[in-house]
Amino acid sequence: MMAVIAPPSSLCAPGFSALTVRRRPAAAARPAVSRRVVAVASPTRETTGLQYKKLGDSDLVISNVTLGTMTWGGQNTEAEAHEQLNYAFDHGINILDTAEGYPIPMAVEKKGQTELFIGNWLKSRPRDKVIVATKVSGYSERLSYLRKSGKPVRVDEENILEGVENSLQRLGIDYIDLLQIHWPDRYVPMFGEKKYDPSQWRESVPIVEQLQALKKVIDQGKVRYVGVSNETSWGVMEFCHAAKQLGLPKIVSIQNSYSLMVRTSFEVDLLEVCLPQNCNIGLLAYSPLAGGSLSGKYMDGDSATLKAARLCLFPGFMDRYNKSLAREAVSAYVDVARRHNLTPVELALGYVRGCSHVTSSIIGATTMEQLKENISAFTRSELLSEDVLTDIEKVFVRYKDPAFR
Template sequence: MTAETQGRTDRYISTWLKTMPRDKVIVATKVAGYSEKSTYLRDSGKTLRVNEENITESVEKSLKRLGTDHIDLLQIHWPDRYVPLFGDKMFDPKKVRDSVPILDQLQALKNVVDQGKVRYVGVSNETSWGVMEFTRLANELNLPKIVSIQNSYSLLVRTQFEVDLVEVCLPQNCNVGLLAYSPLAGGSLTGKYILNPEASSSGRFNLFPGYMGRYNKSLAREAVSAYVEVAKKHNLSPVELALGFCRDRPYVTSSIIGATSLEQLKENMNAFAATRPLPEEVMADVEEVFKKYRDPAFT
């Protein structure tokens, strides 16, 4: 994203939103986390922080671009504090920095909720500690409770969520639903980069070498090849297998899909209507691949 394209999707959605009954659509957006680079997002040009000033400006600009009077779900895109992000796996204590207290963030979110501009709040790229702290403070101080966590989750990225976030987010615990992003691992799980490399010449991995490289390195490609074979064995497309896997997890509320063509969009949507749940024999084969390639995107 650049300063020139920032906000363009909101404007596209705005034209469509005007044709729909507003109460039949759930509009979700995010406020950016800590960033020294994306300063173009704010009028001040200062480092981005998850504080009242930035949350307020983000909400006001989103509402204007979307042409609506409220946002149904506002999520913090990534934490204000240091956490491993976007391909980094291990926590490095040396990188811990001063951050906006979570209490301050919740109080700022309460302001936009009380004003009727936001209905519900959530987090993204968050950790177990973060989810628990947001929940604890909300419960103790009658502040808005987070209802969602938008984290990466797919056949190539499982352990971060499955090891402990699943338990934290259970209804009887923090009661937070997972919105799985990158369920196709940047498009790699479609198998297109392996099955037909020439046809994927316009794919992001080829157009932007190194971008999301964690999904396109040798071990990840080996895992994708194995999952493609599982799909073939059970008469599924790779997309049906990958999206069906996410769809059927009991802790996944929804999956965030992306497409660069109507054909891709239709394939994604059709996958959610395919065999559900995936048969036990399919899942048994998935688990066999997982045993051999455990989160290859981070290995």
């Protein structure tokens, strides 16, 4: 079982020398990083209703809710982003997750908008009160606009160094708490693909070289910890083995999709790999509402509201949650929620919240009403009952991972 603990007085546990809370200077040159501890009172479960857990092998103690940001600069304005940030952090959330490629859907004209919005907000907050997680992109020819060279993006030293520096500039900070590889450099099945296709195999940057590049940004004081996203059991084991054998940075987290609609890809074998007694990798569960579909809004929401909803606003985007089988599964889960006097959101988020292998759930919202409802699902005093969990499993047996193609 993963321990649930109250956060220490700062965002790092005793024994870790916290990085300075100074803002990143405008000049290109970076001053030497100060290593002094700044003691600032942190929220507790008693004051916020949230839980706080240690992230893998790191000294980061994070809330069991992470604020997702991928709609900022796309569906949300900067003012709306700041309103969400203020509410979330005033209610006990202490970690945000972003990426160099956000907002989603990614587009050249919106490059870096999300990090810029966050950077402007960070000027109003003590640096050691905000855990900043961001991501460098994995292999992509389409996202070549992210790099000065205009070449395809890879997970190598050149790309990692440039990506980190660009993120630091946009965020206006000296260091990133958690840097994640957004998706692997090699081919892996993602975003609804149900199996590995050997014909898609391609040459990729060796994992040792990726870790060596990540070590460089850690040694430079630009990054504290590293993690992966959209990764497989093989990948996690390779990262951990290389780190152990060669004294390279060990990944502390994995950010993968996990929800009532997407379970087996983690539960079958990644769960074993990530256990504290094995590799001790913290799961940051993204899309716990399955792109918003588990809220039930696509079943019975009014048409005017749905016009601005993600699956309708961007035809084909996250289409795996829009298929007939997925819709049948959502309907069944909504029925379970109603039978037990829960909202669909309380059921879906309550399930992920109750999983001991989940360190934190990444929630995103386009409206303040959605954000408040999402957070409230984690501040309820009671977890889902055994009767509710039993009914969930009955649906799961009928609709096992219906979002996969």
